[in-house]
Amino acid sequence: MKNDYVKRINEARVYDVAKKTPLEFQTYLSSRFHNQIFLKREDLQPVFSFKLRGAYNKMAGLSKPQLDKGVITASAGNHAQGVALSAQKLGCRAVIVMPTTTPLIKIDAVKHRGAEVVLWGDSYSDAYQHALEIEKKEGLTFVHPYDDPDVIAGQGTIAKEILDEYKKPIHAIFCCVGGGGLLAGMATYIKAMRPEIKVIGVEAKDAEAMSLSLKAGKRVVLDQVGLFADGAAVKEVGQVTFPLCQAYVDEMIVVDNDAICAAIKDVFEDTRSILEPAGALSVAGMKAYIKKHNLKDETLVGIASGANMNFDRLRFVAERAEIGEKREAVLAVTIPETPGAFKNFCRLLGQRNITEFNYRFSDPKKAHIYVGLATNDKDEPSQIKAMLDKEGLPTIDLTNNEVAKLHLRHLVGGHSPQAKNEMVFRFEFPEKPGALMKFLETMGHNWNISLFHYRNHGADFGRVLVGMQVPPEDEINFEVFLNQLGYPSWDETDNPAYKLFLG
Structure with a gap:
């Protein structure tokens, strides 16, 4: 099987339209992560993708x-x-x-x-x-996007170019994974020519069809996929690609959206180019791999697979990159509602840079503050929390709290004693013209909406936080309604961030 694909790759007709892209050393990334890091710049192709x-x-x-x-x-x-x-x-x-x-x-x-x-x-x-x-x-x-031997061979020419150009030892090569065409083509060629090189596939957390399939030993069909890394969002990997990946891929890594956003920023700082989310998967996976294996002084190659970025999506990327890189802590802090308390709180923070601050008067004795702080490492949020707790200021670390990062940072300061029997749910729906109106029409009018937050993040899916007043005797009907609604939903009624700022 390997030899057949090596022949196909060597004979592939790609250069009538494609070009041999540069393999570029990444100075900033290499210095930060203490390894020799290269990017194969497929984002420089005529269509900005491999x-x-x-x-x-x-x-x-x-x-x-x-x-x-x-x-x-x-x-x-x-x-x-x-x-x-x-x-x-x-x-x-x-x-x-x-x-x-x-x-x-x-x-x-x-x-x-x-x-x-x-x-x-x-x-x-x-x-x-x-x-x-x-x-x-x-x-x-x-013409299949990935599940065709000729397509797989075409993508495999990237591996041939890398190995032809770089003759020195390479520890691992990282590829983004959707249906598996790129990964299958590259892994097959690399293992035939340089079997000592590890081939690592990288998927988005909400679209890990290949990872789950390899674990199960058969192709798994996902019920739904996240659309942020839309270039790698498929529900089922290929029938042709799967056995190739089974045979020749060394490891799979799954990363979340925050890590992808951080990787986009990392590549920008080295190249001044902006990759699309799927295009930055390899870098996000490489960083996770370095941390997992405590890797130093090795040569690593990532495929910068695409740069077809929706400009509006940059708002979301910029907002989440600092958290994804563990450069920002998001905290909920309770301080006394007394003169001088806020000044004392700021004094405790010292010279740390405050990236966000939200507060609104709601209680004569206590003030709840939503604060973002620039950090230098992943342990700093817990250290700050411990310091504030010790000073008598109860603190909740919201750095990894999805509803806090997406919605509550824009809604802080809204306790409502009148909102009896309030249940809070987070929903996602495909973002397109008229999508929000369709969602509202689907919601119907059975329960009073007591809270509603929507923001177009420039992503391919819309996010809504909704509070509805549901009497206890109506909870069964409400559960039926959720099942029939047709949108992914998450119950956030017991979310500590909601209870502190809005409940």
């Missing part, structure tokens, strides 16, 4: 009758751009089915290449099924 390699390799091998009829694919964006550019080069028709949640920057880029765009469904899976229907109806050839 995906055109596999797309063109597949399409260049089609017969003239197949090209005359045209091709079709389903993609969240980067593969779509690769197919569109390849079709433009080969002079054939291309139909691209994209989820309605796809960032506009990717839709416009595909249209600019002359491809026909069809928006369908909220996920890649929805778009994929619709593309298969069009394929049969119109006799087009389907």
Whole structure:
């Protein structure tokens, strides 16, 4: 199997559209993490992603009758751009089915290449099924984003370029993982040519289909996937890619959105380039791997796989990067509501930089403060908490509290004695025009809404925090309502941050 793919990779036709990207040493990252860190800059491809390699390799091998009829694919964006550019080069028709949640920057880029765009469904899976229907109806050839030997071989040319350029020892190479095309192609080639190099796959926490599949020994289908790292958000890995990853991948690492945001910032500080979330997965995974194995003085390579970033999403990235890098502590502190108490609190903080401060009068005896502080290491939040507790100022560390970071930092100071029987839930829904109104219409009018917070974070999914007054005798009906609503939800009624500031 390895030798077959090595031959395919060596003979792959990618350079009519793709270029050999630089393998760049990262000065800042290497210094911070005490290893020699390189990035393979696939974000510098003509479509700002590695995906055109596999797309063109597949399409260049089609017969003239197949090209005359045209091709079709389903993609969240980067593969779509690769197919569109390849079709433009080969002079054939291309139909691209994209989820309605796809960032506009990717839709416009595909249209600019002359491809026909069809928006369908909220996920890649929805778009994929619709593309298969069009394929049969119109006799087009389907170009799979990852589950095709020719696509896998095209992506594997990245590994060939790395090993051709860098002859010195490499400890590990890190790849982002969606359906597994990049990981399978690279792992197969690397293990054939330099088996001592570890191949590490990296997935987003809410889209870890490959990690779960490898643990289970079979392909696992996720009920839902997070869309922040939309370029790597699939519910099921490939039938072709999975056994290759089983055979040749050394380890999988799963990282959360905060770690991805921190990685985007890390790469920006070294290169002044802004990777998309999926494009920064390898760096986030590399950092986690270094910490896990206490690694020093080794050579590590990450694939900077894409830079098709939705500009509006930068707000969310900037907001979360400091927390993801453990450079910010978020605390809830209770101080006496007396003259001089606030001054004393600031004195205790010393020279620490306050990044955020929220307070509102709500009690004649106690004041609850929401504060963000710049930190230098991951242990500092607990040290600050211990110091404030010792000084008689009860403190809750909210640094890893999702509802506090997403919503309550914008809502602090809103206790409402009138909100009897209040239940608080966090919801997520695919972000697209009209999505919030659809959510509100779905909510209905059975219970009084006592709290509502929504903010467009520039991500591909909307987040809402809702408080509803539900009498005890109506809780069973409310549970039925939640099950029928059709949106992921989390009960935050007992969340300590909610109880302290809003409950």
